Amino acid sequence: MRTSHSNIVTTIAVVLLAMTLIPRHCGWSQTGPVVAAIREHSTVSRLDPVSQRERTIFRVDALRSALVEISVHPGGALLAVLETSRPRSTGAPNDVPHNRLVVMDTSGAIIESVQRNVQRFVWCCNGERLVYIAGAHREGEPGFRPDSVFLYDLGRRSHSPIALPIRPAEIAWAAFDSSVYFGASARGDSLEVWRLHTPSGEVTSTRYRGLLFSPSGRYYLWYGTGLNSRYGWHLVERASGRELPIPDLSIGGIHGWMNDGTDNLLLLRRSGSAPAPRSRQPRIRRAEPPMLFVVYDLLQRRTVQQGTGTVASHTAVSEGVAINRGGRIQVLRRPQ
Amino acid sequence: MSARGNAVHGVLGILTILAWVVFSWGCGEGAVADTPTRSWDSDGDGISDAVELETHNRELYHFDVQLQDYDISVARGFVDAGTLENGINLPDTGAGYIHFPVGDPKDTDDWGTLTLVNLLEQVAREYRNPYGECNEDIQWDNRDYLPRPQYNDLSLQFGGSFQPDHTSHQNGLDVDVRYLRLGERNGNEIPLDLRYDSAAHDVESTLELLTCFWQNPRVIAIYYDSVRSLIDPPTVNTKFVHEPNKHYNHFHVRIADPEGGGGTAPSFFRVRRNGQ
Numbered sequence: 001m002r003t004s005h006s007n008i009v010t011t012i013a014v015v016l017l018a019m020t021l022i023p024r025h026c027g028w029s030q031t032g033p034v035v036a037a038i039r040e041h042s043t044v045s046r047l048d049p050v051s052q053r054e055r056t057i058f059r060v061d062a063l064r065s066a067l068v069e070i071s072v073h074p075g076g077a078l079l080a081v082l083e084t085s086r087p088r089s090t091g092a093p094n095d096v097p098h099n100r101l102v103v104m105d106t107s108g109a110i111i112e113s114v115q116r117n118v119q120r121f122v123w124c125c126n127g128e129r130l131v132y133i134a135g136a137h138r139e140g141e142p143g144f145r146p147d148s149v150f151l152y153d154l155g156r157r158s159h160s161p162i163a164l165p166i167r168p169a170e171i172a173w174a175a176f177d178s179s180v181y182f183g184a185s186a187r188g189d190s191l192e193v194w195r196l197h198t199p200s201g202e203v204t205s206t207r208y209r210g211l212l213f214s215p216s217g218r219y220y221l222w223y224g225t226g227l228n229s230r231y232g233w234h235l236v237e238r239a240s241g242r243e244l245p246i247p248d249l250s251i252g253g254i255h256g257w258m259n260d261g262t263d264n265l266l267l268l269r270r271s272g273s274a275p276a277p278r279s280r281q282p283r284i285r286r287a288e289p290p291m292l293f294v295v296y297d298l299l300q301r302r303t304v305q306q307g308t309g310t311v312a313s314h315t316a317v318s319e320g321v322a323i324n325r326g327g328r329i330q331v332l333r334r335p336q
Numbered sequence: 337m338s339a340r341g342n343a344v345h346g347v348l349g350i351l352t353i354l355a356w357v358v359f360s361w362g363c364g365e366g367a368v369a370d371t372p373t374r375s376w377d378s379d380g381d382g383i384s385d386a387v388e389l390e391t392h393n394r395e396l397y398h399f400d401v402q403l404q405d406y407d408i409s410v411a412r413g414f415v416d417a418g419t420l421e422n423g424i425n426l427p428d429t430g431a432g433y434i435h436f437p438v439g440d441p442k443d444t445d446d447w448g449t450l451t452l453v454n455l456l457e458q459v460a461r462e463y464r465n466p467y468g469e470c471n472e473d474i475q476w477d478n479r480d481y482l483p484r485p486q487y488n489d490l491s492l493q494f495g496g497s498f499q500p501d502h503t504s505h506q507n508g509l510d511v512d513v514r515y516l517r518l519g520e521r522n523g524n525e526i527p528l529d530l531r532y533d534s535a536a537h538d539v540e541s542t543l544e545l546l547t548c549f550w551q552n553p554r555v556i557a558i559y560y561d562s563v564r565s566l567i568d569p570p571t572v573n574t575k576f577v578h579e580p581n582k583h584y585n586h587f588h589v590r591i592a593d594p595e596g597g598g599g600t601a602p603s604f605f606r607v608r609r610n611g612q
Contacts, residue, residue: 041532041533066529066532066533067532068529068531068532069531084529084532086533087526087527088526096439097527097529136439138438138439139436139438139439139488139489139512139514139527139585139586140438140488140489140498140505140512140586141503141504141512141582141583141588142581142582143581143582143584143585170581185503186503187414187416187417187503188416188503223579225557225559225577225579226557226577227415227557231577278571278572279568279570279571280570280571280572280573281471281472281473281547281550281551281570282471282543282546282547282550282567282568282569282570282576283471283473283543283567283568283570284473284539284540284543284566284567284568285566285567285568
């Protein structure tokens with residue numbers, strides 16, 4: 001009797017030991033882009049688009065703060081998450097949300113925690129650095145008071161300020177000319193765009209009206225609010241400044257560039273032939289309509305790929321775009 | 337005169353007296369019949385008692401709740417390059433609304449044209465009106481429980497640049513308004529950020545408030561986040577502009593220049609008015 005008891009105990013111990021030794025990411029596909037998502041605004045999860053497995057790697061106290069933005073390093077080695085503290089009062093000056101930027105590896109181990117009230121950030125310089133805009137929270141456009149801009153060197157773990165003649169509220173990395181572009185609100189709801197050429201450190205003004213550049217740099221997009229231009233997206237040929245026709249809305253509305261090195265646009269539209277219901281007054285959207293995504297080749301002016309699903313919210317990919325198809329996450333990118 | 341003629345004259349006399357009583361009913365001593373008084377505007381001059389009693393307005397313009405006062409505010413220049421002349425201060429609390437300075441010193445960011453201030457008060461009254469609703473889709477059991485409208489930035493006292501925050505809001509024609517929070521009660525309003533707190537968003541109250549603004553003919557544009565707010569714009573007469581990157585914690589309402597000039601236009605149009 002005693003022997004059988006000891007056998008059971010031994011067996012349980014072996015099973016427990018085996019469970020601890022078996023890698024937790026068993027069944028995790030080792031190839032393909034890195035996908036990460038914010039869940040319930042309080043956790044960061046790694047996602048495997050092949051097995052659809054999900055693993056929580058980072059967590060914050062949901063009562064005190066919330067995660068608002070996530071980005072995956074272009075090489076897939078790191079994640080950056082923007083965390084904001086929750087306000088507890090009516091907006092008194094001493095109780096406004098404060099942001100911190102957390103840079104972590106793909107297992108959730110924190111590499112850097114930037115407490116400078118980061119509001120916007122972008123990976124740059126072939127993934128070796130990260131540029132961010134800091135400023136105090138504000139309930140008004142653009143959501144914060146742009147204050148300062150820093151360049152964070154991932155290798156040296158150093159933060160160096162960037163001197164700019166404007167206080168930018170928008171930021172973008174352009175790999176085609178190794179530059180970081182900064183945008184500040186200007187008259188007529190337009191954007192004043194400046195360029196920082198990272199190899200030389202030279203800062204120059206540009207005539208661009210937006211900074212959503214296509215990967216090749218051939219085009220850029222900007223969004224008009226209707227005050228001094230047509231309301232909606234504008235597509236511009238960067239070199240000439242010539243405005244080009246945007247894809248027909250019957251194909252889909254512009255979501256942005258495919259994050260895969262091509263100059264393809266990602267378009268979204270309601271699936272099915274039924275048009276959106278007409279309404280005489282604003283109304284609550286009770287259910288999200290079934291959506292269709294379209295990958296559109298701008299150069300050839302034709303649809304390359306399409307399918308059902310929409311862009312997965314609060315989800316970032318190292319390359320491509322995460323599409324939510326009925327609860328399953330699929331990464332959309334050019335064929336390898 | 338016959339007895340019949342006397343009777344006719346008697347009836348006519350009675351009718352005359354009745355007509356005098358009916359038509360003069362309600363006209364108190366000194367009141368003007370064609371400017372009926374309202375509970376929020378004692379002197380019927382179109383400026384609410386709350387605005388006339390506001391300290392700055394009373395001291396600057398000698399507003400009086402028993403005298404006819406006039407609109408002397410003027411939107412000069414453009415929404416993104418303009419000034420505000422004789423701006424009117426929005427009371428900190430009024431007919432069912434509250435103004436939050438959100439980090440700005442008190443009474444620095446709450447100035448506008450009288451038309452804008454009147455509109456903000458009117459919208460708050462309509463939003464609270466128990467006998468009608470702005471949005472046809474929503475039926476309220478008791479509007480007393482609605483969270484009150486919360487107004488943030490209008491313009492500076494003399495207008496001009498709000499930099500580095502706003503490029504507009506320069507001539508008293510713009511206002512920022514909070515999205516409303518579920519379960520919110522007066523005195524307990526907490527800012528709402530739709531990026532992470534959309535579950536706490538009182539969509540129906542915000543829709544009602546947005547519709548009250550939208551249906552006002554003076555409003556020409558409403559900048560908001562249509563995706564996170566879960567509110568679709570109308571397909572006709574849409575004044576709504578979807579701008580998610582800037583409007584996740586408030587929506588922005590712009591009215592037409594009350595003088596019909598170029599005040600609402602951006603400076604790019606270079607519309608000349610008022611000799612500028």
